[in-house]
Amino acid sequence: MSYYPARAVVDLAAIRANVARLREYAATAQVMAVVKADAYGHGLVPVARAAREAGAAWLGVAQLSEALALRAAGDTGRVLAWLYGPGAPLAECVAAEIDLSVPAPWALAEVREAAAAVGRPARVHLKIDTGMGRSGQLLPAWTDMLHEAVEAQRDGLVRVVGVFSHLARADEVDHPSVRTQFDVFAEAVRRAEEAGADLEVRHLANSAATLTEPAVHYDLVRPGLATYGLSPLPGREPAQLGLRPAMRVESQLVVVKDVPAGQGVSYGHTYTTRSDTRLAVVPLGYGDGVPRHASNAAEVQVGGHRFRIAGRVCMDQLVLDVGGTSAAEGDRVVLFGPGDDGEPTAQDWADAVGTINYEIVTRLGARVPREYVG
Ligand SMILES: Cc1ncc(COP(=O)(O)O)c(C=O)c1O
Structure with missing residues (x-):
């Protein structure tokens, strides 16, 4: 047992199998393996590698430090980071080709500055609060932010590549709030496209929605928990979902x-x-x-x-x-x-x-x- 009389054994074959299974659920949508918080405790870099091997086109993290750690480990694929505060080192992230969430107008202003400093447009995903009541802007304020973003795109400072949101109650199968959030999301996407955003990815499905709500998969699903083989659905065992705890x-x-x-x-x-x-x-x-x-x-x-x-x-x-x-x-x-x-x-x-x-x-x-x- 070496110096430490305990260990967490992480089965990377299980991670790969789970990602492969999630790709089946996702069908035509791409999969973003969410590897924030040290890959839910499983270890950021080994899990990220396993997820990529199994075909995860995207990796998702909360913190910029997590995204930069992926780059430092040699990951060159698409990575989205969605949590940072005013004054964060965004230029370093733009230079590292990390996609950034824009959850508020101040963030857009800082992303523009970072892009100008680096001399390359920042790839951004605008965050719409469709009902989670957490990050992102509610529809009216979001539309203002969207128009500012499209203007920054015309200036060559950002590329609005994504619109995304997060579901509050997808683990409660058939909960009406999922439909309500979906409708707000559809409207947000419509406005973005109308304003001239050329979106690569529209995304709002977490693990629960990836497993149960194909209607909300859009272009990309963002499963975290299911990547690790755990079930987000009360009363449903991982094996019943084709998943294996890692x-x-x-x-x-x-x-x-x-x-x-x-x-x-x-x-x-x-x-x-x-x-x-x-x-x-x-x-x-x-x-x-x-x-x-x-x-x-x-x-x-x-x-x-x-x-x-x-x-x-x-x-x-x-x-x-x-x-x-x-x-x-x-x-x-x-x-x-x-x-x-x-x-x-x-x-x-x-x-x-x-x-x-x-x-x-x-x-x-x-x-x-x-x-x-x-
Ligand atoms: C923005 C966002 N997307 C996706 C996820 C993944 O969620 P889950 O682990 O339920 O699949 C999280 C995790 O909380 C998140 O914050």
Whole structure:
């Protein structure tokens, strides 16, 4: 297990298979694999390479630093970055041929300046808020921003290559808000084309919409979660969608010891042994991204048995009550994985701690080594 007694094993064959499957769902639309937040915890560069190998024509990130890291790693394909603040180093991104989101008029002004400084038009995707109530402009303000962008295009400073939006409730199958957002998007696209934008890509589908709403695929879909083999749809298993979870988090037991009945376990003694038993220490804690809400709630697997975490998750350690089994120091512990061998899944963890599978994989700490297979 090397210096660190835990690891996240990431199956790149699963990533490739998931991207290939998503391309089937996308049909004639292109696929943008969303690799923000260190590829949802899976590792930016290895995942990006695997996604490209499987035919992802685009990569999507939130931060400029993530886009620049892709370029530094040698990625030369289309990359879109959609989150930055006033004063960000946009010139560096324009020079690196990174497509930029324009969510607000100030951003358009800064993109123009950056393009003028670099001496090359910036490729921009205008963000319309079709109902998410987050980034982008609502339709009236968006139209003003659109006209400014088209003017900047005439000046040779930008190329309006995309119009995009984000869906708020696509994970609720057949939710009427998807249709409402779609209608606003269609109107935004119509106005853009009428104003003279020569759009390469119109896009608003996340994983859930990629899997369930072909009508909103347009030219490009942007699946994040599904790239990693996790399901965005409540009650639908990844396998039912043709997806395979790519991450397995495992560790080993570092201390196993006999204790009497009545032994309080971990901070606050929120778990007390009921009979003479054995406790086992797992060297992972909230400093590794294990949610503290998993205390006395989430299960892990050791030697074919599942155990609920006993007592509170500490910063670096958690404890199991492994009484009645032959668990021993050095035994492998699986926190979550694809579920093939009866181990819990990221979805099981999300259910146990009251969150979503996205958060379980993405929050895994940077200090846990990633190991790549496949
Ligand atoms: C703008 C945008 N597009 C696409 C995605 C991918 O979403 P999902 O992981 O649900 O597929 C995200 C993630 O939140 C996003 O912010």
